Amino acid sequence: MVRRHDAMTAAPAMMDESESLLASIRAVRLGDSRAFEMIMLATERRIATLAWHILGDAEEVKEALQETFLRVFRHLHRYDEKRDFFGWLYRIAVNVCRDLDSRRRRRRFFLPIEHAAAATTREVDFVMKDDVARLMRAIDNLPQKERFAIILRDIEELPTEEVASILGSTPATVRVQISSARAKIRKWMEGGR
Amino acid sequence: MTDFRGPLPLDDRDFAKVRRQVMSKLQRRPIAPIVFRFAAAAVAVIALVVVILLPRPEPPRRAPVRVHKAVPSVAQTLLSAPPGQARVPAPHKQQRKPEQLVATAGPPPDSEITMNIQTADPNVRIIWIAQR
Numbered sequence: 001m002v003r004r005h006d007a008m009t010a011a012p013a014m015m016d017e018s019e020s021l022l023a024s025i026r027a028v029r030l031g032d033s034r035a036f037e038m039i040m041l042a043t044e045r046r047i048a049t050l051a052w053h054i055l056g057d058a059e060e061v062k063e064a065l066q067e068t069f070l071r072v073f074r075h076l077h078r079y080d081e082k083r084d085f086f087g088w089l090y091r092i093a094v095n096v097c098r099d100l101d102s103r104r105r106r107r108r109f110f111l112p113i114e115h116a117a118a119a120t121t122r123e124v125d126f127v128m129k130d131d132v133a134r135l136m137r138a139i140d141n142l143p144q145k146e147r148f149a150i151i152l153r154d155i156e157e158l159p160t161e162e163v164a165s166i167l168g169s170t171p172a173t174v175r176v177q178i179s180s181a182r183a184k185i186r187k188w189m190e191g192g193r
Numbered sequence: 194m195t196d197f198r199g200p201l202p203l204d205d206r207d208f209a210k211v212r213r214q215v216m217s218k219l220q221r222r223p224i225a226p227i228v229f230r231f232a233a234a235a236v237a238v239i240a241l242v243v244v245i246l247l248p249r250p251e252p253p254r255r256a257p258v259r260v261h262k263a264v265p266s267v268a269q270t271l272l273s274a275p276p277g278q279a280r281v282p283a284p285h286k287q288q289r290k291p292e293q294l295v296a297t298a299g300p301p302p303d304s305e306i307t308m309n310i311q312t313a314d315p316n317v318r319i320i321w322i323a324q325r
Contacts, residue, residue, distance in 0.1 A: 033219050040212050048203055058202040062211055069215045135197050155197065 017042065021085060028076055040069055046086065047093045053151050054097040055104075056140065064100055068093045090158075091166045094148060101144060131189070138188035139181075146181035149174050154182075 021042050027035035044065060051064040071092050079088055139147060145167070152163040153174065160178075164171045310319040 033216075036219065037212060037216060040215065044208050044211070045201070048208070049201055052198055052201050052203075056198050058207075061201075061203060062207060065208075065211050066215055066218075069211075070218060073215075073219055132197055132199075139197065 018085070022081065025076065025079065025081070025085070028073070033073075036069075036073055039072070043086070043089055044069075047089065050090065050093055050151075050156060051097050053155050054094070054148065055100060056136065060100050060104070064093065064096050067096045067100075071096065084162075087162055087165060090152075090156075090162075091168075094152070094166050098144065098148070134189060135185065138185045141188070142181050142184060145169075146177045146184070149177040150181040150185075153178050 021039065024035045024038040024042070028039065047068055048061055048065050051061040051068075052058075055061055055064060068089075072089060075092070079085065139150065142150065148167060149163060149169075152158050152166060153160060158166070160171045160174050164174045167174065169177075304324065306321075306323050308319075308321040308323075310321065312319065
């Protein structure tokens, strides 16, 4: 299996893409903010897909995308060209998604009790439709760290070391989190919860 | 498992809209910090000028310290009395140490007299405060 992440540096077409991306990054650093549009065009789908996998809400994905690009622009001078740009970008996107996710959970916590009950009923009905929905529900119910680890490793198919770097953790911790997450998902899928 | 949420629900128009919003925010962004920097600098300069030019209030002058003469003690009074006069001690007056009589800027401490008069009724007491 060729990982998307590895494929970027392997294929010649991707090399061109990464070179043009680097040229855009340098142009933005020199003050050409229009070149930032090229960076957005080259990366937006990947970031949006990651945000979609984490957040699962179209409006929040747009919000995450916008905030990620604003942060990228603000901190682009800190980016080390020797390192993988997408790894750096993913780290920012994951942090943005984490903030949005925490905000959403807080909002849900403070939801009036009758609204919360109605929302839960609707969600349960939806979950019971098929296995994919059940899987989605299982992933959404994982603790945030485990959820992010499994999304980056099993869904985004990033290497464990990369996942650890993005999450600011160690590969060993990520392996433990993924193992725990898989066990919980299996239990959920078997109808244990 | 990679498609557990289904396809990405954003189309080209959504992406274009996000790009537009980001670019408009980026173009607005550089103006604001410059304005804020100028405003902050102006406020700092004004504050500095006000601090330098504003006359400082002088510290309040203290009134000259009046030193009262020490009240002669009972023994001194008795000794200095003429021989024919009965050496009856003066009515009891609270003895003060000379240093207690050194007054500061305020009025002398013994300018008031307080008298406690206990009546026949133990629940009634008259407290009489008078100026000397």
